[in-house]
Amino acid sequence: DAGVIQSPRHEVTExxxxxxxxxxxxxxxxxxFWYRQTMMRGLELLIYxxxxxxxxxxxxxxxxxxxxxxxxxxxxxxxxxxxxxxxxVYFCASSSIAGAIHGYTFGSGTRLTxx
Amino acid sequence: xxxxxxxxAALSVxxxxxxxxxxxxxxxxxxxxxxxxxxxxxxxxxLLLIQSSQREQTSGxxxxxxxxxSGRSTLYIAASQPGDSATYLCxxxxxxxxxxxxxxxxxxxxx
Numbered sequence: 188d189a190g191v192i193q194s195p196r197h198e199v200t201e202x203x204x205x206x207x208x209x210x211x212x213x214x215x216x217x218x219x220f221w222y223r224q225t226m227m228r229g230l231e232l233l234i235y236x237x238x239x240x241x242x243x244x245x246x247x248x249x250x251x252x253x254x255x256x257x258x259x260x261x262x263x264x265x266x267x268x269x270x271x272x273x274x275x276v277y278f279c280a281s282s283s284i285a286g287a288i289h290g291y292t293f294g295s296g297t298r299l300t301x302x
Numbered sequence: 303x304x305x306x307x308x309x310x311a312a313l314s315v316x317x318x319x320x321x322x323x324x325x326x327x328x329x330x331x332x333x334x335x336x337x338x339x340x341x342x343x344x345x346x347x348x349l350l351l352i353q354s355s356q357r358e359q360t361s362g363x364x365x366x367x368x369x370x371x372s373g374r375s376t377l378y379i380a381a382s383q384p385g386d387s388a389t390y391l392c393x394x395x396x397x398x399x400x401x402x403x404x405x406x407x408x409x410x411x412x413x
Contacts, residue, residue, distance in 0.1 A: 220400075220401070229403060229404075229405045229406065230391070230393075230403040232400060232401070232402075235400065243400070278345060278346070280346075280401075289351070290334075290336050290348050290351040291336065291348070291393075291401060292348070293338075293345045293346040293347075293348075294345055295344065295345040296344075296345050298343075
């Protein structure tokens with residue numbers, strides 16, 4: 188298995204532009220998680236899905252952020268409009284429903300810079 | 303709300319030393335605990351996963367222990383090498399299959 192695949196690896200955009208981050212989880216995994224990592228706040232859970240259904244989005248910072256999972260093999264995290272304070276590394280992770288037994292697998296992340 | 307703390311935040315040791323990284327959590331009602339390694343500019347690599355019913359897990363030179371009742375875990379690295387230099391993250395599984403992360407310990411092993 189190729190693991191969790193995220194794209195793009197790097198994204199530089201101007202303030203106010205729309206940004207879409209993509210994630211392909213490991214085949215067969217039922218849960219998908221979006222995390223954001225910054226120097227100041229460390230790793231923060233933004234939202235997670237079980238069986239393509241959003242379960243908890245309380246970590247989504249503002250209405251500018253939205254996430255979708257249209258099927259079991261694809262998820263997007265969208266920021267519209269983007270702001271400089273959104274600059275961070277965004278990670279996607281997946282696990283089986285029994286994630287507590289087998290653990291999470293993380294993607295390589297998308298480094299977002301908003302100028 | 304679960305809070306996870308890692309001490310120290312940074313550590314620099316000479317090659318060959320044995321070292322201990324600490325992790326504490328406020329809510330002992332966890333399912334499991336996972337240790338990750340993160341190299342600069344890279345993603346997270348899982349090192350060890352300790353089930354809530356287990357006391358420790360070992361992988362090569364790494365040994366992780368878990369004491370749920372006291373809300374603590376330690377990661378022991380034996381005979382450290384420069385290649386061990388990275389940030390080590392502790393994360394606990396809460397209800398709902400969610401991970402809460404500590405702030406990490408940035409380790410530098412000097413040749």
